[in-house]
Amino acid sequence: MTTKELAGISVDVDAEGFLTDHTVWNLDLAAAIAKEEGIEALTDRHIDVLNFMRKEFEENGTAPSIRKMNKLNVVPTKELYALFPGGPAKKAAKIAGLGKPQGCI
Amino acid sequence: MSEQPEPIKKVSLIVSKGSLVDVYPALVMGNGARMEGMEASIFFTFFGLGALIKKTQNSLKVATVGNPAMNMAMPMLKMPITMPFPTIMGAIPGVSNFATWMMKNEMENLDIPTVPEFLEMFTDAGGEVFACKLAMDMFKLTQDDLCDQVSSVLTVGEFYERSAGASIIFT
Numbered sequence: 001m002t003t004k005e006l007a008g009i010s011v012d013v014d015a016e017g018f019l020t021d022h023t024v025w026n027l028d029l030a031a032a033i034a035k036e037e038g039i040e041a042l043t044d045r046h047i048d049v050l051n052f053m054r055k056e057f058e059e060n061g062t063a064p065s066i067r068k069m070n071k072l073n074v075v076p077t078k079e080l081y082a083l084f085p086g087g088p089a090k091k092a093a094k095i096a097g098l099g100k101p102q103g104c105i
Numbered sequence: 106m107s108e109q110p111e112p113i114k115k116v117s118l119i120v121s122k123g124s125l126v127d128v129y130p131a132l133v134m135g136n137g138a139r140m141e142g143m144e145a146s147i148f149f150t151f152f153g154l155g156a157l158i159k160k161t162q163n164s165l166k167v168a169t170v171g172n173p174a175m176n177m178a179m180p181m182l183k184m185p186i187t188m189p190f191p192t193i194m195g196a197i198p199g200v201s202n203f204a205t206w207m208m209k210n211e212m213e214n215l216d217i218p219t220v221p222e223f224l225e226m227f228t229d230a231g232g233e234v235f236a237c238k239l240a241m242d243m244f245k246l247t248q249d250d251l252c253d254q255v256s257s258v259l260t261v262g263e264f265y266e267r268s269a270g271a272s273i274i275f276t
Contacts, residue, residue, distance in 0.1 A: 086142035
């Protein structure tokens with residue numbers, strides 16, 4: 001675990017840069033992590049996905065699968081890949097301040 | 106310090122067998138590759154084509170004959186994993202259907218999609234699905250028999266061309 005300066009505050013992150021405490025998360029932090037992941041600006045659609053993921057995480061203890069977000073009409077799979085290019089589940093979880101997703105699907 | 110190995114950027118998977126458990130590994134690995142940001146394609150050939158045929162893709166079966174590792178499925182029946190399952194039992198009518206039903210239930214519980222839904226998810230994720238031309242000719246199939254997710258019917262040569270730079274994985 002290391003400490004890192006993000007959006008003007010210092011936060012604890014794991015070896016891969018995931019926040020170790022999801023409760024410190026806010027939209028400024030999200031924007032800063034997104035930038036590091038190559039997403040210049042978060043749109044309303046990004047934020048819808050992030051909010052849903054955080055809500056699911058708080059209710060179930062894990063981030064939702066891509067399939068679940070597609071089925072519940074949160075975000076179609078195609079759009080999710082376009083919003084978070086190059087590894088949507090992992091990237092979205094990181095920007096949402098959650099741990100690395102553990103699922104294979 | 107030794108150099109980091111080059112990350113895998115592209116995978117081409119080949120499916121040549123058509124039981125339910127022959128098809129899933131490639132779907133999981135291919136979709137997983139897309140989730141990691143790699144390029145991914147799956148080439149279905151011989152009996153593997155059954156996963157792409159509209160009339161059969163929803164009724165792939167678990168093979169219960171000739172599989173000496175069937176004991177692995179015993180915990181699904183709340184029985185020990187060491188319990189043997191003689192192949193002759195697998196030949197009894199209905200056993201394959203039952204095993205298939207059980208496996209599908211288990212997969213739904215683990216949030217694993219059905220074969221048609223999985224193909225849709227994989228192509229929505231940017232993965233490509235190919236069918237083998239030779240096998241299509243052999244089984245008297247045309248592209249109309251195949252589901253919409255198939256982007257092309259390829260010869261072996263075309264498959265290799267499209268796989269330039271990829272790790273090729275035969276499942």
